[in-house]
Amino acid sequence: MGKCHVISAKRMGWEQMYDYYTFPVNEYNKEEAMDQFCIVQKETMKNNGQWYPYTAYEYNGEIYHSIIYSGIADESEFD
Numbered sequence: 620m621g622k623c624h625v626i627s628a629k630r631m632g633w634e635q636m637y638d639y640y641t642f643p644v645n646e647y648n649k650e651e652a653m654d655q656f657c658i659v660q661k662e663t664m665k666n667n668g669q670w671y672p673y674t675a676y677e678y679n680g681e682i683y684h685s686i687i688y689s690g691i692a693d694e695s696e697f698d
Contacts, residue, residue, distance in 0.1 A: 621645060624652040625692050628683040639657065639689075640678065641697055649688060656686050 623641040630636045642652035657674040664670050676683045 621694050621698075622691050623694050624649060625655060626652060626656070627687045627689050628656070628678065629685045629687075631675070631682055638681070639697070641692070641693070641694065643694075652681040653686070653688060656683070680684075690697050 621668045622644045624644060624647060626642070628639045628640060628657050630638065640655075643657065647655075656678045659677050659682065660672060661675045661682075662670045662672050676686050
């Protein structure tokens, strides 16, 4: 089995739920793997009725609150 970059993507909402994505190291370097997540600008309305901008990340049609590069792992860990 080969090695892969692992990226943790936190789902939107209060729950601490993450999706984990892997990108083969023989096809992507760290920056290329991170660049698969597009930065998108969003807004949220707070309790005071004001809109506040924030940065989110989009990958394959899903929007995530944040992304974290978790390092390199063996692909067999994700079977």
